[in-house]
Amino acid sequence: MSIPDWIILVLTIGFILLYGIWKSRGMKNIESFLLADRQMPWYHVGLSVMATQASAITFISAPGQAYSDGMRFVQFYFGLPLAVIVLCTTFIPIFRKLNVFTAYEYLENRFDQKTRTLTASLFLLQRGLSTGISIYLPSIILSTILKMDVTYTTFFTGGIVIFYTVYGGARAVSYTQMLQMFIIFSGLFMAAWMVVHLLPSHIGLQDALHIAGKMGKMNAIDTHFDLNSKYNIWSGLIGGFFLQLSYFGTDQSQVGRYLTGRSLTQSRLGLILNGFIKIPMQFFILLIGILVFTFYQFQTPPLFFNANEVNKIEHSPYQGQWIKLDSAYSRAGEVKKERVTELVSALHSGNRGAEDSAQARVLQAEFVSRQIRSQAKELMLKNNARADINDSNYVFLSFVTQHFPVGLVGLLIAIIFLASMGSIASAMNSLASSTVIDFYRRMIRKEATPSVYLKASRWSTIGWGIFCMIVALYANKLGNLIEAVNELGSLFYGTILGIFLVAFFLKKVGGHAVFLAAILSEVLVFTAVHYELCAYLWLNVFACLAVMLLALLLQLFIPKNKANKEPRNQRPD
């Protein structure tokens, strides 16, 4: 990276962090630290909710996902608008009415302490692991541009986020996230414009999309029902609905964001804003990945996008074989370029027969390139059995650093960094909320001054920060990270959602029954994953239904424990 890029990177990140810290000065209690005094307007809530979900993974892994797997990932978000409707009519009014800090407080009200503790524990485990994965990504960005070992950059990134979250709490998170989202949106438009600009002069946007389509990448909608297909319209609408409902309704990292809203209306509007914007935004990000794919049809991409792994094999006994594969890949790239150019001519001629035969020739050239890449990956594994052979997380990063002009590289890296900071800070804040409210205040120190809880929240943030950094050190084995995070979430989300839906809708079911049902459902989920019974999105549906059905069934045999019928902490409004 050039010096102007470094200056832009440091200034952008420094300005945002100082702004957040300045805005969050004068905090005296956990209401401020965890929920920003519940004073945020709807657009703050909405942008904060979006920024929490949009980590660096969204901006780095999603284009890589589109590059390797096409547009079909967009279907993952189809359940979101439907989930928002259920959240606005059910979850948010209940949480606000009971004036809770965490979603899990409600469960003790409705069931008992053990159900609250179990659900909060599932959340902490899942969110702690996911946040660790989220820290890994900005660390590999830094490691790529600084050419430094990822272990050091993980500690550096984790350290910055911990400091900022411990000092600023929810208010710093919320204020900086709003600013971040504006910068992120402008950065995305710049990136899209730049990708189109970098295409050869005779290739317009239409041609670029046609080329990607002919190579099977414009597969945004798949109507074929298949339980084992990861993304189709059904898994997106049904599985996605359950996953998003669980994520926004029961994951404290999101519940904590919309509870910062000034009123019920502001919280609702914030989520509805997200429901409208998320799908087109995600489509747009994936489309950037598709355009990067088309760009690399006219310019041979690196044989492998992860420069660190390439560096390792180039300094190994397999160097000779690697160089041979690299030149074979360049030759294959040249052949593909010629054939893609022929395809464009065929498309312009409007001759269907010529189009089809040109398409077949392009696909054949693509197959040859892919074969060479597979051989390269095998060679990397031969050299080092622990080599990370999935480079889809590096596609966009490699493209930006190699082809974007000076200045824009620094700005885009800053944007990716800010996106990570926002979502990691939110997650750490939520982990601290749940630890202090659901465990420390509930079990260890029931009565203490606000400053004691504030101190505990800060220490808890530090503890979770260290846990997440340790997880990040082991995250390089997980493949594409945007999938990894959602797959990990799907192991727990269905069960957690099931517990909440039983609480809301099955009034006859008590704590013992739902507690046992939740444990059985988790056993079923892990069995299904072990035997690969279905694609991960469906786990959310099955686990949620399993908790509800098992709870109803078990309730027939178990006497209902005495639940606390009167809601505590009733809000004045």
Add this chain to the structure above:
Amino acid sequence: MKEDKPPFAKNWNVLYLLLVLALAAFILVFNFISRHYS
């Protein structure tokens, strides 16, 4: 609760309906794009 009216619509159901319509529109547009460019 006294605050139960959205600022941009008659009632919340209008906003929920708009969300569903937006989802349907996205699916139709994406389906058109998928088919047109394949």
